[in-house]
Amino acid sequence: MLFGVVIKSWIAENHKSNRKIGKVKPMGRKFDVIIVGAGAAGMMAGISAARHGASVLILEHMESAGKKILATGNGKCNFTNEKQGTLYYRGKNPAFVLPVFQQFDLEDTLELFQKLGIEPRSKRDGYYYPASGQASAIREVLLMECRYQKIRIAYNVGIRSIHKVENEFIFDTKQGEFQSSTCIIATGGKTAKKTGSDGSGIPYIEGFGHKIIDIVPALVALQGKQSFLPEIAGIRAENRVEIYIENEKIAEETGELQLTEYGVSGIPVFQISRYASYALQEEKEVYVLLDFLPWQTEAETEKMLEERFVTYGNKKSAYEAMIGLFPDKLIKVLLTQSGIVLDLSAKNCSKEKIKELVKTVRHLRVDITGTKGFESAQVTAGGVDTEEINATTMESKLVSGLYFAGEVVDIDGMCGGYNLQWAWSSGWIAGAYAGEGSKQI
Ligand SMILES: Cc1cc2nc3c(=O)[nH]c(=O)nc-3n(C[C@H](O)[C@H](O)[C@H](O)COP(=O)(O)OP(=O)(O)OC[C@H]3O[C@@H](n4cnc5c(N)ncnc54)[C@H](O)[C@@H]3O)c2cc1C
Numbered sequence: 001m002l003f004g005v006v007i008k009s010w011i012a013e014n015h016k017s018n019r020k021i022g023k024v025k026p027m028g029r030k031f032d033v034i035i036v037g038a039g040a041a042g043m044m045a046g047i048s049a050a051r052h053g054a055s056v057l058i059l060e061h062m063e064s065a066g067k068k069i070l071a072t073g074n075g076k077c078n079f080t081n082e083k084q085g086t087l088y089y090r091g092k093n094p095a096f097v098l099p100v101f102q103q104f105d106l107e108d109t110l111e112l113f114q115k116l117g118i119e120p121r122s123k124r125d126g127y128y129y130p131a132s133g134q135a136s137a138i139r140e141v142l143l144m145e146c147r148y149q150k151i152r153i154a155y156n157v158g159i160r161s162i163h164k165v166e167n168e169f170i171f172d173t174k175q176g177e178f179q180s181s182t183c184i185i186a187t188g189g190k191t192a193k194k195t196g197s198d199g200s201g202i203p204y205i206e207g208f209g210h211k212i213i214d215i216v217p218a219l220v221a222l223q224g225k226q227s228f229l230p231e232i233a234g235i236r237a238e239n240r241v242e243i244y245i246e247n248e249k250i251a252e253e254t255g256e257l258q259l260t261e262y263g264v265s266g267i268p269v270f271q272i273s274r275y276a277s278y279a280l281q282e283e284k285e286v287y288v289l290l291d292f293l294p295w296q297t298e299a300e301t302e303k304m305l306e307e308r309f310v311t312y313g314n315k316k317s318a319y320e321a322m323i324g325l326f327p328d329k330l331i332k333v334l335l336t337q338s339g340i341v342l343d344l345s346a347k348n349c350s351k352e353k354i355k356e357l358v359k360t361v362r363h364l365r366v367d368i369t370g371t372k373g374f375e376s377a378q379v380t381a382g383g384v385d386t387e388e389i390n391a392t393t394m395e396s397k398l399v400s401g402l403y404f405a406g407e408v409v410d411i412d413g414m415c416g417g418y419n420l421q422w423a424w425s426s427g428w429i430a431g432a433y434a435g436e437g438s439k440q441i
Pocket residue numbers: 036037038039040041042059060061062065066067068069071072073074077078079080157159186187188189191192195196197198199200201377378379405406407408416417418419420421423
């Protein structure tokens with residue numbers, strides 16, 4: 001902790017004093033730091049390295065920077081969250097994020113963005129958005145700061161290879177060769193390919209001898225097997241979703257469930273989806289249990305249904321006894337799945353049948369056959385093995401001067417601004433140490 005605080009103040013001090021440090025003028029195609037990928041993490045790393053006195057070039061294979069930022073938070077960019085902690089991160093070692101956050105945390109992020117012009121607005125569950133409600137504002141302020149810091153961004157760059165020769169990184173690209181003292185790889189994951197993250201950074205990383213933990217889509221909708229799914233498509237309901245792998249409960253989440261033609265979606269499904277992705281890859285049996293009355297105990301549900309069917313069910317059918325509790329499409333499926341005929345007289349519904357209905361309402365099973373894939377996922381789970389990265393500096397333990405930032409690392413956050421927070425924090429730290437490190441070479 002103390003070490004973290006010391007490092008943090010060292011960085012903060014440098015952060016302030018760096019405005020005075022003169023930039024090392026790039027000698028032609030040679031830079032102190034070259035970053036691969038101009039996404040959230042890459043631009044943040046560039047700003048940090050430049051503020052630490054380094055000359056910076058970012059190599060981007062798309063025609064513009066930060067394309068994915070524009071898609072975040074439904075175009076509004078949920079750029080961080082007031083609740084923080086390892087609890088919100090996944091990967092082989094979620095605690096890997098700690099030393100990074102001890103040096104650059106939520107407060108630092110909000111302060112930095114505020115100084116860049118973003119007025120943060122906290123919404124439900126601590127989600128932060130720019131007050132303008134526009135994701136484009138986040139991208140714009142980052143690009144403005146890149147310009148102000150004289151960071152160069154080479155677009156449509158087409159990297160052929162990256163090598164380290166003695167103390168220098170050599171980048172062979174369609175636009176010729178570039179050299180740098182340190183290199184940061186911030187190429188993201190494999191989600192939303194049209195924004196530029198297509199997994200093409202992985203061969204460079206493997207070329208340096210790094211291990212990649214299997215990558216799978218996360219924060220993604222799940223496909224289900226049951227034939228009743230199209231009948232209830234379009235329903236949104238407060239729900240507790242539990243995921244079981246090989247009959248063992250792995251996780252549960254509560255929130256707004258979305259039922260679709262193909263399966264289940266919505267935030268609670270996204271939050272548990274990474275477990276389904278990995279299990280399906282290993283051909284394990286995966287199912288979810290949907291609880292449509294998560295705020296009640298099962299005894300309360302049973303009492304309520306008995307009242308609806310027996311006490312107040314005079315002259316009503318089983319279907320009519322459920323009206324006002326669930327949407328009509330859902331009533332039909334819940335009754336059918338419980339073996340209750342819709343027009344059965346409610347009063348004639350046996351205790352056993354009501355118990356069966358309680359079970360269905362509280363534990364409707366959907367067998368999971370797949371995910372909606374990288375194209376509809378919000379994040380990639382897996383990436384560079386954190387065992388091979390120094391958690392304090394984000395530097396490779398295998399190749400000195402090589403750093404990583406953002407989603408390319410085997411860390412994936414939960415829904416709620418955690419993936420961007422990881423991109424900002426790991427980007428800042430990688431940039432700070434790579435910037436400092438480049439001056440010692
Ligand atoms: C639809 C959607 C909504 C999301 N909403 C949120 C949200 O509200 N809040 C949140 O916290 N997170 C959200 N995320 C996740 C978040 O956007 C990412 O985790 C984050 O952008 C990762 O940043 P990054 O810089 O590591 O990677 P990326 O943003 O993917 O950037 C990687 C960059 O590297 C470039 N690149 C890749 N390969 C190469 C190569 N070979 N050569 C050169 N350049 C290369 C890419 O073109 C890209 O510019 C969302 C994601 C999606 C898809």
